[in-house]
Amino acid sequence: MGTDQWSLVVAALSFLTAGWAIRYAHTQAAVAREQLAFSERVQREASEPYVVVDIQPQEPDAFMFVLTVENIGPTVARNVKVSVTPDLTSTVSDVSEDLRTALARTIPVLPPGRRLDYLFDTAKRFHSELDMVFEFTVTSTGPAGPVETLRYTIDLNVYSESLMGSRPFDRIEEHLAKLSSRLKTLTDYYATANGEAIASRRQAELDAARTRSPQRNRGGSTEPSDGQPGNS
Numbered sequence: 001m002g003t004d005q006w007s008l009v010v011a012a013l014s015f016l017t018a019g020w021a022i023r024y025a026h027t028q029a030a031v032a033r034e035q036l037a038f039s040e041r042v043q044r045e046a047s048e049p050y051v052v053v054d055i056q057p058q059e060p061d062a063f064m065f066v067l068t069v070e071n072i073g074p075t076v077a078r079n080v081k082v083s084v085t086p087d088l089t090s091t092v093s094d095v096s097e098d099l100r101t102a103l104a105r106t107i108p109v110l111p112p113g114r115r116l117d118y119l120f121d122t123a124k125r126f127h128s129e130l131d132m133v134f135e136f137t138v139t140s141t142g143p144a145g146p147v148e149t150l151r152y153t154i155d156l157n158v159y160s161e162s163l164m165g166s167r168p169f170d171r172i173e174e175h176l177a178k179l180s181s182r183l184k185t186l187t188d189y190y191a192t193a194n195g196e197a198i199a200s201r202r203q204a205e206l207d208a209a210r211t212r213s214p215q216r217n218r219g220g221s222t223e224p225s226d227g228q229p230g231n232s
Contacts, residue, residue, distance in 0.1 A: 048142040049077030055154050063123050070115035077140040080107035085135045090121045132156040
């Protein structure tokens, strides 16, 4: 291979190496941009408000559902708007209209940790034909501008087998009642299976009591031996 040919080979290799280096540099630059964008997003979200909408029992064993709007983020949420599909309805009189009015209102300011509670319904909802699944959409503004739209799907059916609407000790009382019924069944069975033995034992105890009774009377008698009543 002549000098010219070697020169062409070296030039081709240099061209390929340069192309690979340029491509590698572009790839690294793209990765760096993605990492920077991700870091900026994490930093932005860490300083943004986070407004959560939920429907939950007022207390673990309460009869009432409440609709809650809460800012669990570190900064103030402004211009908070909540929408829902389908429309909220309640078995409680006038509550449906109150809920629609509340959700139609823009919340100007919702500080960190602030929670708003609205009466939604009672445990009677489980026995109604009203909707049980809702899709909530929340928009708000944080220190850096509009916050990413949040969406929540709430399914009230998850509470259908819970203790909601029950007294705290209802399950314990129910369990004890079942144990009492089983014990009574065992007692009745034992009495039936051992009826003769139980009757014999009771008769023996009665005979023993009758035997002891005359002896006590003789030991405590005040009658004289000639049959005349004694002087009092």
